[in-house]
Amino acid sequence: MKSQESPRKLPNQTPTLRVIPMPADTNAEGDIFGGWLLSQMDLAGASEAYQYVGNRIVTVGVDSMNFHKPVFVGDEVSFFTDIRKVGKTSIAIHVEAWARGRMDHEYRMVTEGVFTFVSIGRDRQPREINRKC
Ligand SMILES: CC(C)(COP(=O)(O)OP(=O)(O)OC[C@H]1O[C@@H](n2cnc3c(N)ncnc32)[C@H](O)[C@@H]1OP(=O)(O)O)[C@@H](O)C(=O)NCCC(=O)NCCS
Numbered sequence: 001m002k003s004q005e006s007p008r009k010l011p012n013q014t015p016t017l018r019v020i021p022m023p024a025d026t027n028a029e030g031d032i033f034g035g036w037l038l039s040q041m042d043l044a045g046a047s048e049a050y051q052y053v054g055n056r057i058v059t060v061g062v063d064s065m066n067f068h069k070p071v072f073v074g075d076e077v078s079f080f081t082d083i084r085k086v087g088k089t090s091i092a093i094h095v096e097a098w099a100r101g102r103m104d105h106e107y108r109m110v111t112e113g114v115f116t117f118v119s120i121g122r123d124r125q126p127r128e129i130n131r132k133c
Contacts, residue, residue: 008109010098015078017044023073032071037097037111038062044079045093045115052083052091053129057117060090065113074102077110084114089126092116 017040025036042059049057071077077099085092097111121127 008096010107010109011080011096013080015044015098016047016081017079019077019079021071021073021075021077026073030073032073032075034067037067037071037077038065038113040077040079041095041097041111041113042115044081045095046117048081048083048093049091049115049117052086052131053117053119055127056120057091058120059115060118061116063114063116065111067111069099069108069110071097071099071110072102075099076102086129086131089128090116090118091129 019040021032021036025032027033042062046057046059077097080096080098082094083091084094093115095113095115096109098107099110100107119127119129
């Protein structure tokens, strides 16, 4: 079903991560592999979460993951992040990926999802988040 929502706007912020996918990142059809995108989103989300938490974190869940449009070799992909929720030991980060076409330079929103990270101690057990700032 086509979404009735108005078109999304390119976030007015510095991306947490910006990457250009290469031929090694494609699936059997030649488009960029979904797993590659997921791992970049996980990295971007972890970077945002780590800035807030300030100690070791691990990914515990991925929700609301949507692949809206394909990504192609040579696109410039920017990952924008924002904190959605901070719990006792967990932090949820919304990650949006926008691709800029190599030839047309047009931006399009390609994927989004919410990544949850848990703060852990040396014993690998959940550790309470003490806000740094
Ligand atoms: C992360 C881990 C230490 C949590 O241990 P746990 O015993 O399940 O911890 P808890 O049940 O106390 O949950 C801890 C927090 O995570 C949240 N959580 C647990 N599972 C979740 C899920 N699937 N989605 C979202 N949040 C989740 C809980 O709500 C809780 O949040 P809060 O403290 O802010 O209220 C453990 O699950 C683990 O080691 N997982 C493997 C992590 C990993 O290897 N990731 C991949 C590589 S980074």
